Amino acid sequence: MQTHTGSTGSTEPVEPVRVTVVVGSNREGRFGPVVADWLLSRIGDHDDLVAEVVDVAATAALPTTFASDEDAKTQLAAITPKLASADAFIVLTPEYNHSYPAGLKNLIDWHYTEWQAKPVAFVSYGGVSGGLRAVEHLRQVFAELHATTVRDTVSFHNAGASFDEEGQPRDPSGPDAAARTMLGQVVWWGRTLREGRAARAYGG
Numbered sequence: 001m002q003t004h005t006g007s008t009g010s011t012e013p014v015e016p017v018r019v020t021v022v023v024g025s026n027r028e029g030r031f032g033p034v035v036a037d038w039l040l041s042r043i044g045d046h047d048d049l050v051a052e053v054v055d056v057a058a059t060a061a062l063p064t065t066f067a068s069d070e071d072a073k074t075q076l077a078a079i080t081p082k083l084a085s086a087d088a089f090i091v092l093t094p095e096y097n098h099s100y101p102a103g104l105k106n107l108i109d110w111h112y113t114e115w116q117a118k119p120v121a122f123v124s125y126g127g128v129s130g131g132l133r134a135v136e137h138l139r140q141v142f143a144e145l146h147a148t149t150v151r152d153t154v155s156f157h158n159a160g161a162s163f164d165e166e167g168q169p170r171d172p173s174g175p176d177a178a179a180r181t182m183l184g185q186v187v188w189w190g191r192t193l194r195e196g197r198a199a200r201a202y203g204g
Helices: 032-043 070-084 102-109 132-144 173-199
Strands: 002-005 011-014 017-023 049-055 088-094 119-126 154-157
Touching (some): 017 032, 032 049, 032 088, 032 119, 032 173, 049 070, 049 173, 088 173, 119 132, 119 173, 154 173
Parallel strands (some): 017 049, 017 088, 088 119, 119 154
Antiparallel strands (some): 002 011
């Protein structure tokens, strides 16, 4: 926990930014957990961030209509509080056919106020595009949900070849630098919008 000096000169503790990492793929044999573990290790280097994980693979009982059954209610009870309590989000997405996975869209659409007036950052992976086309689609979705998307991203092009057998980037310098920039923006937006929501209820 960091501290800041208030207007009276006293030093006050600053709560870390609570960031929920959304792992966006649920395909068998998915590469997402490898990238997620790397991301969580980078988040762990920041004293001003604390992470939770929501995995789309654990949301299979969410129907594609909003007539929820008991299984859906059970899953929502486990997932929704992690979104509601977050100060910020990092969405980890692959790219399938120039866009993001259907399971991720379903998870997003089951929630609304949980995203509002909060920052959303992106880590993407894929082939030659590195998942960036999926990210551009997601920016439009989160704008509709009254979220603020973070400008800088982390992307892994030809992701399978970018990591070694231990799940570490073969050349960590680029991804690590990109992550530092992105996470710095997540901290700034997370704190700023948290303070804003505390001072005045969002009117969306």
